[in-house]
Amino acid sequence: MEEQLEYKKRLFQKMIGFTSAVHQTSATLTKGVKSDEITPVQYSILEHIMLHQPVTISEISECQHMSMPNTSRELRKLSEKGLCEKVETSADRRKQYIRLSPEGKRVMDVSFQLVEERFLQLIQSMEARELEELAQAIDLLQAKVFR
């Protein structure tokens, strides 16, 4: 059992280094792709909506570790820029569901397109088997640690 703990601590060290590397690589892949009309925080919100829409404001607030007032403000700015919009919902009238507007979708598609090109460069020389291993590794990590 003691050995087990030691093993887990080494795994933790590995995990720290890994998450740091993920941050760096994704920052590199994403560098400069965001439209000039939005701030970094706003980009990150749009990305979240892109991946999880439709989503409530509370959920954005919680997932982005941002207070409700600040989340609300940034969403208002994004709405004013015509990049996202509130969806009518019948259930609980306190909850506001948010989704990208067609323009917001377009803006994010352009960004993602650029990131995709860079990513494809990164994996260009990999064979089918390597790619498959990559996909499996991601699935495993996402299932067990990064949900």
Added chain:
Amino acid sequence: MEEQLEYKKRLFQKMIGFTSAVHQTSATLTKGVKSDEITPVQYSILEHIMLHQPVTISEISECQHMSMPNTSRELRKLSEKGLCEKVETSADRRKQYIRLSPEGKRVMDVSFQLVEERFLQLIQSMEARELEELAQAIDLLQAKVFR
């Protein structure tokens, strides 16, 4: 070859979702652990130094995607707080190597300790074999994509 491209594009989608999940999880694990005397950017710099020391200011600037003037300013503030220090180096006298001070090391150890506890919680119920798979998946991803 066309199929290959389609496969790669699906892998890209998977990667986007994964990196977003990594960001969220690591933000959750790290939430509130940083000492009150430093800002988020400063924490991120200290973490980088912790993982890569000794490191030059240019390297920090490049890896953290921060301009040299701003990196220099934040490092000055960290030095003033006694958390990091410049290392004398004989080679190129333009380059300044940075490392954590004993106090900086202590501060980061405290933070990492908290993160470690949360991480151990997260993996508490895993068996030896699962942990091994986890470690292998990380190694694979870090070798092929997140360097």
Added chain:
DNA sequence: TAAAACAATTATCATTTGACAACTAAATAA
């Protein structure tokens, strides 16, 4: 040796971000 490039610093400014208090409206619990 002179010119160019590199590593880092200082100073300044505008913008972004985070925190907080006070508030409205809707849903739920007592």
Added chain:
DNA sequence: TTATTTAGTTGTCAAATGATAATTGTTTTA
């Protein structure tokens, strides 16, 4: 029904961050 909780908004303020210009000293290159 009243009280409480939940979801979201508005306004304000200070601090953190990002961008840029100008400068110093050191190393390389021509």
